[in-house]
Amino acid sequence: MAHNSNCDPQALQRRAALERYHILDSERDQAFDDINWLAATICDTPFAVINFIDTDRQWFKSEIGFGITQTELDVSICAHAILQPGLFIVPDTLKDRRFDSNPLVTGDPQLRFYAGALLETPDGIALGTLCVLDKRPRRLSEKQKQSLLKLASQVMQLLALYQTNESQKLMLQELDKTRAQLRVLAATDPLTGLLNRRAFNERLQQESARIKRSKQTSALLMADLDHFKAINDRFGHSAGDQAIKIFADICRRVFRQSDVICRWGGEEFMVLLPDTEKHQAGRVADRLHQVLSVTEIPGTADDIHLTISVGILALEPTRDIDSALLQVDQLLYDAKHSGRNITVLN
Numbered sequence: 001m002a003h004n005s006n007c008d009p010q011a012l013q014r015r016a017a018l019e020r021y022h023i024l025d026s027e028r029d030q031a032f033d034d035i036n037w038l039a040a041t042i043c044d045t046p047f048a049v050i051n052f053i054d055t056d057r058q059w060f061k062s063e064i065g066f067g068i069t070q071t072e073l074d075v076s077i078c079a080h081a082i083l084q085p086g087l088f089i090v091p092d093t094l095k096d097r098r099f100d101s102n103p104l105v106t107g108d109p110q111l112r113f114y115a116g117a118l119l120e121t122p123d124g125i126a127l128g129t130l131c132v133l134d135k136r137p138r139r140l141s142e143k144q145k146q147s148l149l150k151l152a153s154q155v156m157q158l159l160a161l162y163q164t165n166e167s168q169k170l171m172l173q174e175l176d177k178t179r180a181q182l183r184v185l186a187a188t189d190p191l192t193g194l195l196n197r198r199a200f201n202e203r204l205q206q207e208s209a210r211i212k213r214s215k216q217t218s219a220l221l222m223a224d225l226d227h228f229k230a231i232n233d234r235f236g237h238s239a240g241d242q243a244i245k246i247f248a249d250i251c252r253r254v255f256r257q258s259d260v261i262c263r264w265g266g267e268e269f270m271v272l273l274p275d276t277e278k279h280q281a282g283r284v285a286d287r288l289h290q291v292l293s294v295t296e297i298p299g300t301a302d303d304i305h306l307t308i309s310v311g312i313l314a315l316e317p318t319r320d321i322d323s324a325l326l327q328v329d330q331l332l333y334d335a336k337h338s339g340r341n342i343t344v345l346n
């Protein structure tokens with residue numbers, strides 16, 4: 001009898017190969033069933049099995065005549081068959097000392113004949129067999145033997161094909177993931193993680209189309225950090241960067257999730273507030289001014305607080321995007337010229 005081969009290096013190598021093929025416990029598959037049926041039909045046997053030898057069991061990918069999908073390794077004739085190349089034939093199991101006390105021979109289904117063709121990977125790892133069995137002692141013709149070998153080779157080609165398909169599927173998934181990451185990267189400002197100008201413009205186009213249909217008003221808010229050059233000049237560029245990041249974080253907290261926040265460029269930010277009246281947007285701007293007035297900027301002096309100038313425009317259905325952008329910029333300019341740290345609404 002074959003013994004449980006848990007620790008056998010060959011068994012472990014086989015197990016690793018079977019895992020690479022993702023074959024053990026896989027779904028029933030018509031392609032394997034067809035090959036198995038051909039084996040039984042060509043060899044004219046009531047039993048046929050495509051089986052793989054795991055470390056502690058033999059598992060049937062396809063079976064005819066048994067009605068089970070696995071057995072212990074101890075009763076496996078295939079576990080012997082995989083120890084040699086090509087075909088392993090037992091013309092009469094009762095006349096073979098290795099099998100004459102096998103429970104599948106002495107008891108049901110009283111197997112008397114076995115012929116198994118090795119299923120071997122291209123690098124020579126024996127995985128299992130394609131085998132045909134009968135209840136009476138017998139022989140195979142030369143053509144039947146050759147057919148069994150060729151069908152076994154078809155099983156291996158099928159496995160290789162499935163493996164290639166599987167790895168291509170994984171590659172495509174990887175590619176999709178990378179594409180999605182690239183899309184996010186292409187839409188993101190690297191310093192703040194906010195949307196960049198290009199992505200914001202796309203959202204603005206969509207919003208403009210939506211407003212035209214729904215006839216609802218949204219608000220466009222443009223904010224610019226005041227005297228930002230002075231922060232850079234006095235405390236260095238990284239303190240300036242820090243200030244920009246802090247303002248971006250404040251925006252994330254103050255605006256709604258449904259609002260679209262963008263770093264428009266440099267120290268300028270643009271926010272789209274869907275379904276929002278301009279006076280409601282004005283209240284959000286007030287909150288921005290208020291939070292900034294109590295926020296310290298690391299890397300600068302304690303008494304330094306950022307301020308912003310803000311322009312807010314009602315995005316009405318009749319307004320086109322280019323003129324809206326020009327106008328909100330003008331409102332921001334007005335805020336700067338009115339002394340900064342204020343909001344101007346149209």
Ligand SMILES: Nc1nc2c(ncn2[C@@H]2O[C@H](COP(=O)(O)OP(=O)(O)OP(=O)(O)O)[C@@H](O)[C@H]2O)c(=O)[nH]1
Nearest residue numbers: 224225226227228229230232237238240241266267
């Ligand atoms: N640290 C840092 N500085 C930036 C970045 N982008 C733009 N700046 C600086 O922001 C400053 C903007 O200067 P100005 O356009 O004169 O505006 P301001 O000093 O904020 O003055 P007002 O807008 O008129 O209040 C320039 O010094 C830019 O170099 C950035 O990503 N990081």
